[in-house]
Amino acid sequence: DAKTTQPPSMDCAEGRAANLPCNHSTISGNEYVYWYRQIHSQGPQYIIHGLKNNETNEMASLIITEDRKSSTLILPHATLRDTAVYYCIVRVAGGATNKLIFGTGTLLAVQP
């Protein structure tokens, strides 16, 4: 079962920052937080991941609370093309495979 909780949907105005929350209160010390997104009927796309520290890349920033029980994905300047379902996933580091267990995600609708 997915170990994360996300709001089912959110709206964001184009050009504004989109802040997508995720609760993972049962996360273990060796589990990473991953974010993927899925634009309608396409394959999921990797966005970012982190363990303890905040992370930033060209797509987004990931803010993880100090107790690691929750995190926020930030899209700094949302565009219409960012409309998608965003999945927050916790995954054990290492092992023979890097399988991901998806939940229901958050449908982000960017409004013009």
Place this chain on the structure above:
Amino acid sequence: ETGVTQTPRHLVMGMTNKKSLKCEQHLGHNAMYWYKQSAKKPLELMFVYSLEERVENNSVPSRFSPECPNSSHLFLHLHTLQPEDSALYLCASSQGVTSGGNPYFGPGTRLTVL
């Protein structure tokens, strides 16, 4: 070709047909996955292959038969499917032995069973 490719992109088949879905990864990864995504449902992990060996089968009916002949190719053989098997079938690959092995997904095959 780059990344993960899947063919065909769309497939319509009858319940008595036999067909195969193909996935190819051009990333040098050593783990591959099949996921199923039914309408308005989360992605469901079906099979996991690591170094060409099946390491996970998540209670998938035997009418779905995976095959991984080498680390770059993954097939899903289909026979006597049911209409409820209509879904988007997604293939993914990753470098399985490191924590930084983010799975990359293909575009999926949209399957319709009549």
